[in-house]
Amino acid sequence: MARLTPVGTLVLHQLRVRWRSLLIWGVALGGLGALYVALYPTMSEFLNDYIENAPDSMKQYLGDLQGPISVDQWLSIELGNAIIPIALPFLVILMGARTIAGSEERKTLDALLSNPLARWQVIAGSAATMAVSLAGVLALTWLLIYIAVPLAGVDMPPGQLAAGLAALWPFCLFFGALALLFSSLLRRGAVAVTISAAILVAMYVIEGLAEAIKPVEPLRVLSLLYHYGRPLEGDFPWTAVLGTLGGVCVVVAAAMAAFARRDVYT
Amino acid sequence: MPSAILTQGLTKRYGRRPGIETLDLEVVPGEVFGFIGPNGAGKTTTIRLLLDLLHPTSGQAAILGLDSHRDSVAVRRSVGYLPGEFGLDVRMTGRQSLQYFAALRGMNDLGLAPELAARLDLDLDVPMGRLSRGNRQKIGLVRALFHRPALLVLDEPTTGLDPLVQDTFLQILREARDEGRTVFLSSHVLSEVERVCDRVAIVRAGRLAALETTESLLEKRRKRVTLVFAAPVDPSPFAQLPGVSDVWAQENTVSLRLRDGIDAVVKLAAQHTLVDLAVVHPTLDEVFLGYYDQRQPWPV
Structure with a gap:
């Protein structure tokens, strides 16, 4: 059997340690998505009435909805633009924060760094673990939703949902990378979590308010959510995805540089 | 190498x-x-x-x-x-x-x-x-x-x-x-x-x-010497010997710390009726504490 590189060993170890929690995340999000799909046939009439009678500002907030609401729009409102982009980044924010500052606090970093590992490899291993973990959770989410599609008797092309969830992968990864950077710069894992989560929530709030409050609209460019649009129901947001992946690379490189310069304490 | x-x-x-x-x-x-x-x-x-x-x-x-x-x-x-x-x-x-x-x-x-x-x-x-x-x-x-x-x-x-x-x-x-x-x-x-x-x-x-x-390091340790005499003796002459410190006396016993050789102490003790003599070599702990004793000059 081919021997793994140190980064490969780090990734495999982290996945072995975390597989249960990843499974829980995937089942929870996929189960929720499946529930929305299953409820759609009975909810659609109520939803259409609700949208028809909703004030314009609410319609705008929900994506300028016109006419009967489709299953992919329904999933997009509930899952693609609310639950996944807010909840799933926390999976990787916690992982990123634990990598350096968290390990230092738990006093496990010394033992790890006593091995013949370069510091950049620890960061690369963590970033790769986050990427693989997110991909796994999103794949499981997609699978569970798609099991529900024929059972609910709704029409939804599998590729569209897959593309929409795939677009959310770099979005979530970006916040994990931010947590990794703050974990490399700071000495408290909780602070790395707080800052990264605050940035995420700020982006969400800006995007939500900009639909209804004019003075906030110029700030929308600062929110990643604005650049992604509605990935579960529209075209694949190539520009946002590629831009975010570039951003992830820059932030991870900055984390490597910060960790290389950093003292590790007990 | x-x-x-x-x-x-x-x-x-x-x-x-x-x-x-x-x-x-x-x-x-x-x-x-x-x-x-x-x-x-x-x-x-x-x-x-x-x-x-x-x-x-x-x-x-x-x-x-x-x-x-x-x-x-x-x-x-x-x-x-x-x-x-x-x-x-x-x-x-x-x-x-x-x-x-x-x-x-x-x-x-x-x-x-x-x-x-x-x-x-x-x-x-x-x-x-x-x-x-x-x-x-x-x-x-x-x-x-x-x-x-x-x-x-x-x-x-x-x-x-x-x-x-x-x-x-x-x-x-x-x-x-x-x-x-x-x-x-x-x-x-x-x-x-x-x-x-x-x-x-x-x-x-x-x-x-x-x-x-x-x-x-152990050789440099200061020995604790305990002298037991037939009658009480004045401890001050022992305190004036080179390498001697921490002298105390109680009844017939004089105890002191000694850095160098014991010869001068034995010769002085022999001027009295000596009943017993004990030399205790301290552990490294005491040597270590000696280095940390602020009264001691730094050896390096």
């Missing part, structure tokens, strides 16, 4: 607080080197500088001929390190933890781990969250030793170990030395340093206070 450890002007300051100050130290291959001092003296800082966990304010360190910072990955390939404090992933067993560390070292097996675990009476298949403090320390020791490193850096290695396991562990260190490997042992348990170390460095407030063979 390059030095196992060589530091030149190694300095680390934490803001205005000194960690270690211009440390010049050489540890030769194949010796067990004791690095002793109280908490906060700079022992752990020095070790962390050697392992590139801390970056020096100035100066440099070389391990087995390699720069401790520039060549840190290669250095750690040849070093086994036991941190003074360490956490364990409580969800894993000791075996799983060692398998992970072996994979990071590119090893195909667990090396010396099964043998070491047996000698230290450690069950590797128990989740580490269920281990006692002493058994957790054993996990750390096995992790430091299992890949047969050329240099062992151990920070307070016997913490939490029972006396029998301490004996076994010190025997393992002697065997490592006999195989030509080097041990750098930081400790404040001076009895173990006395038992196993070939040379000892004493650090005080971030500076090297002494660096000698354990033997010569």
